[in-house]
Amino acid sequence: MSLSEEKIVGMAINKEYAKFTYSITNPDDVFRKPEALDDVVVLDLSYGNFAGLFASSLLAEAGAEVIRIEPPGGDIARKMSPYGIMIKDAGLPYIVEGRNKFHITLDITKEEGKEIFKKLVKKADVIIETFRPGYMASLGLGYEDLKKIKEDIIYCAISSWGHFGCEAEKHANQPSYDLTDQAKGVIMSITGEPELDPEVPQEYKKPLKSGNWMGWYVGGAFATLGITLALFYRRRTRKGQFIDCAPCEGLFSIANYLFQFYHMTGRKMIRAGNYDYAVFPYSYFKCKDGYTFISGFTDPNWSALCEIMGREDLRQMFPTIKERLTPENQPKIQHEIEKWSSSYTSDEILQIVTEYSRRPDRKGVVVTGRLEEPIDVLKREHWHIRKTFVEIDDPYYGKVLVQNSSLKGMSETPGRIKWVCRPIGADNEFIFKKYLGMGRTDLKKLKSKGVI
């Protein structure tokens, strides 16, 4: 299918640029291009942990051969699914993050399982595990042990408090979860309904997690950053290393200026809801059909917004950023703007703002955008054309839709999805043959002993 020029160049300031970048990142060409990490073998032992699964998804999207090692009963992560919805042996999130991975089973607590695991380690470059710290070592499969088998192994452990430090030892018996990672990650403490808005009932003034598994996804992405850095370093020095990823530290890493502001002033930020104490107005506002984002935080842009609303009095009341960044003023400004915005739909607001932006005497720039419902997102042409989602008719799981690799914009080595997921142990025959030379008879024996 060839795209019309209009769809390619959209609102581009430079049409040639849009056409050129389309030609080198065309999603239809993805499978004809090489893969960046197809010389890397990853053993993913994640258990009940989507930080580990997302980490290995990213590597698999970039071409690494990821071997998921599940215990014979399957990873408990397969059962984590909204309201318990299952498609055969997998819940929805597991189907999303099963992409491109080979799925084998192995009981690494049994002697025979350990030996097989060690043989696989010899062939591997990267290990990912999410057990309680010390668990692998207690099986004789810790970093110390595996390094003896494969000196330059890259061993990535993901756990709530990490693998060293006083709290890690104290809480070593605790498993890791997204919510408890988010709770430690500081961001949750300042996310939620605004403390200083008198219209918010007291019962809602409490910390709020990100709706998605932000702890796990951010933790997983940082783990992958560490793994790919370690791979790069290993290509240059032949040295492996241990990567200790505590997802909460990933969240600290992306916590705006919270640490810096605390260091500079000794003060902490408070929950601001949809307000923002560094830029305002820059918020979601009620409108006829839901919510829409509106911003106008610099002085000229604020003047523009006030002019659009016909509220010169508001501009005079809050003339500089000092007044607009005062926490007590923000609910007032918010509610005044909502008096205006709630009589229009998000599309009407977009139209009003766009018309204003074309006026030669405009005072500044106002930006707006609808607060999309997930179902809206699935319908948008832009995402359709950019192949943000892929619909796959899987031979086992049936028709599914998942978010595509967001590494697909790499011109030489785009990320891709080859298959969505595999049943428990589906690749035993292939992987055990490919790496260990085992045939069906060997596998049958292992199965009867409960090793696979």
Next chain:
Amino acid sequence: MELSNSNYFEFMKNVFKSVGLFEKDEALKGVRVLDVTAVVLGPSASDMLAEFGAEVIKFEPAHGDQMRFVTPFAYFYKNMSPGLWEQQHNRYWVGMHLGHPKAKELFLEFVKRADVVIDNLTPGRMAEWGLDYSVLSKVNPRIIQLHVSGFGSWGPWTGRTSYDAIAQSMGGLSYITGFEDRGPIKSGVWIADWINGLMCALSIVIALNYRERTGKGQFIDHMQVENVIRMLDWTWLYCYLTGKNRSRSGNRDLAICPSDLFECRDGWIAIAAFTECEFEGLCKAMDRMDLFEKFRDPIERLKDENARYILSEMAKWAKEKHTEEIIRYADTYGFSASKVLEVDDVYHSDHFNERWAVQEYEDEVYGYFKEQAYAPRMSETPSRVKWGARPIGFDNEYVFVKILGLTVDEVKKLYDEKVIFKWSESIPSSCPPPDWDGKSGIKYP
């Protein structure tokens, strides 16, 4: 599972801390990054590369990075905006607008000597200046060029303005965040900027790996909104299969039960326990084995009615306890429990300081500093903070003399022709601290 022993933690500590932080190698040593980014979306990517050892050169226009003006409560520290500092470490500061015709030639000289170019300008702006990948790759076929913007370099919505909050809302994140009977809530931080910085840094390191194998560079196009979409776990498959929106559920995890936030006598506690064994431990701690008998099966627990019942029973139990009590139970019985940490908890925590997750250093211009360093902890090539943000053009002389080999006179000429510049007294937040001695922190001359 067995309890691990303290020998393990001693061993691991030794793996990480047998020598000092700065005695260790840097993963990206020798990788030079030309950074044409501003605000948070782009700079967060180059910041991650910089803390893992890349040499990042930031090109800034005369009016300054917008974050020089975005600061909580309009507060400045020695003229510096904390909003700028947060994503600007270890880099070299050049004041040069790439739209200047002479700047283009200079920039291409840098490209010959560089590995990575990053921008988060309006898509096509670099092309307007004659600096898009078709040009750069001719000058240096090994170059990796990354562009990130809200909607990417092509497609119906390319060129549309995006901010963090737009990406959170256009990507569906805001809609699914918030309490069940309340409106959508955006994150307390500019999370759509940051997760994009992370994905951009990651794809650059992937591209560096590929280049190490093949010698080939490449162009990378990232869409801010798409990376938000990517991280929304089961949202899309759920909508696709059920035709329904994913609803807000406060702190309750709809795919893991129990997993929620509870109020104790002295504060908030997050509790999660999904496997049969963990749930059994929790029920023992609660002295509610009846719950375990009834809801042993994790999938059974996820059914809406069951989940609501279990969580309400837990809420009643937690209300009578102290947070520390519940954490001790979690340690003993093997489920997960955590307080909601605030910034000062982490800043002062022995644990995170010991792990170098929070680092102390002395900045040559701004003095003693302490802040977080990028995850994850790496035993051989840990991230490190060397210095913080700088006034506009602070390192002009060092960069032009050392990297391009210009003479001091030639650099002076560039100033005269207004190709390069330094901070302006009329913009206080572009300037050094008021009491700066005129020398500290200058690398050359």
